[in-house]
Amino acid sequence: MNVKGTTELLGVIGFPIKHSLSPVFQNAALSYMGIDAVYVPFEIRPEDLKEALNGLRLAGVKGLNVTVPHKEAVLELVDEISDEVEKIGAANTLKFYEGKIVAYNTDWIGFLKAAEELTDLREKKVLVLGAGGASRAVLYALKKVGASVLLWNRTKEKAIRLAKEFEVSVIDNLEEGLEMAEVVVNTTSVGLKDEDKPLFDYGRLSEDHVVIDLIYRETPLVRAAREKGCRFQTGFPMLVYQGAESFRIWTGCEPPVKIMKLSLQDYGYPTESPRTPSRT
Ligand SMILES: NC(=O)c1ccc[n+]([C@@H]2O[C@H](COP(=O)([O-])OP(=O)(O)OC[C@H]3O[C@@H](n4cnc5c(N)ncnc54)[C@H](OP(=O)(O)O)[C@@H]3O)[C@@H](O)[C@H]2O)c1
The missing domain is CATH 3.40.50.10860 (Leucine Dehydrogenase, chain A, domain 1)
Known part of the structure; x- marks a missing residue:
């Protein structure tokens, strides 16, 4: 330098x-x-x-x-x-x-460009976990490409607020959401530490799920996706x-x-x- x-x-x-x-x-x-x-x-x-x-x-x-x-x-x-x-x-x-x-x-376009390396999100059914700042950028991106979104958040009122704003559906039951979804995106901070309580039973992932975790490390969710044979991505590509x-x-x-x-x-x-x- x-x-x-x-x-x-x-x-x-x-x-x-x-x-x-x-x-x-x-x-x-x-x-x-x-x-x-x-x-x-x-x-x-x-x-x-x-x-x-x-x-x-x-x-x-x-x-x-x-x-x-x-x-x-x-x-x-x-x-x-x-x-x-x-x-x-x-x-x-x-x-x-x-x-x-x-x-x-640029978070929204960063998310889209990274996800494009893994899958085509157009018209996909996407389960989004979390309703914080990162989720807002992800929802904006998903709506932009015409994905169909199911939104889940620990604090349901926040999910309802975002769902109205971005015109997406809210779900209560994560297991049901998982069965309906083709792509799962974790925008929560759960998984920053290995000891974090899992958001759902990751054993329920099927190899057809595409899993994107915004956290820049191999989280327990990403590890489960790898073990199941899913296509997956950590937060590194979006960061870049x-x-x-x-x-x-x-x-x-x-x-x-x-x-x-x-x-x-x-x-x-x-x-x-x-x-x-x-x-x-
Ligand atoms: N890869 C990238 O380029 C990129 C870009 C932006 C963000 N990120 C990552 O995305 C993550 C979220 O960032 P953010 O800015 O959206 O944070 P934020 O606004 O603080 O939102 C945090 C989210 O995590 C949920 N959450 C926290 N602890 C939880 C728990 N124990 N169980 C269930 N849900 C829990 C919160 O739910 P409640 O509403 O119920 O509290 C909320 O939905 C961070 O890890 C960040 O590093 C990555």
Whole structure:
């Protein structure tokens, strides 16, 4: 890395932030493309967000990714928001130009591009687990491609609220939902730790299910999918593709996705299922 007086600054804001893998693959991409910029993590507490964002703007930062817990809070602090941000209600990408901050959401397209590596989601019956911020981006993406969605969440009221907004169906009984679904998407944080109580009996997966877990590790759900012979994917591909779309917004360049993926090999990527013939 050759940092000079002309080097531009990109980064990611969140709290905590030390676990973030975005600096790894974004710097690999910048360096590969020969772009005179660096990407750094900024750990910013919720109570400091307004001041920090203004400071970063004044310091000449060109673009930021936004992660937990700031994805919704930043909306109050930016000058413009994209249509997707308006519909999803959260931003994960900020672009600074001419003194203004514009908010974008690339989680939804990151999810779609990653899922496309595994299956064609158009007109599929998809069971979505969870109704938090990630679920909103996934529901937006699934509706965009015309998938038919069954939504389940531990706190049912939240699922009902989202179902109205995104025009999807809510289910109570996960086992029934599983029988109806061709694709299962976990957007909850269950599986971050191996000892988390499973969302359902993962032994009930059939080999025809396609399983996508947004968590960037091999969760018990993904492990069960692997053992059953399902096609599956962890959160790594989505992480890369959402970052790749942010890269496109900041630089105007085609993101080097292969380089981004390669840079994460030491961190557990790839852990998606092998290329098996499509069954669905
Ligand atoms: N791969 C990627 O690029 C990517 C992008 C975004 C997010 N993610 C991952 O997606 C996950 C969710 O993120 P988020 O921003 O949506 O979080 P969030 O807004 O806090 O939502 C958390 C969701 O998990 C559910 N949940 C939490 N503990 C549970 C439990 N013990 N049993 C059942 N449900 C439980 C919550 O249900 P309640 O409503 O009942 O509380 C809620 O639906 C995180 O692990 C995050 O790392 C990955």
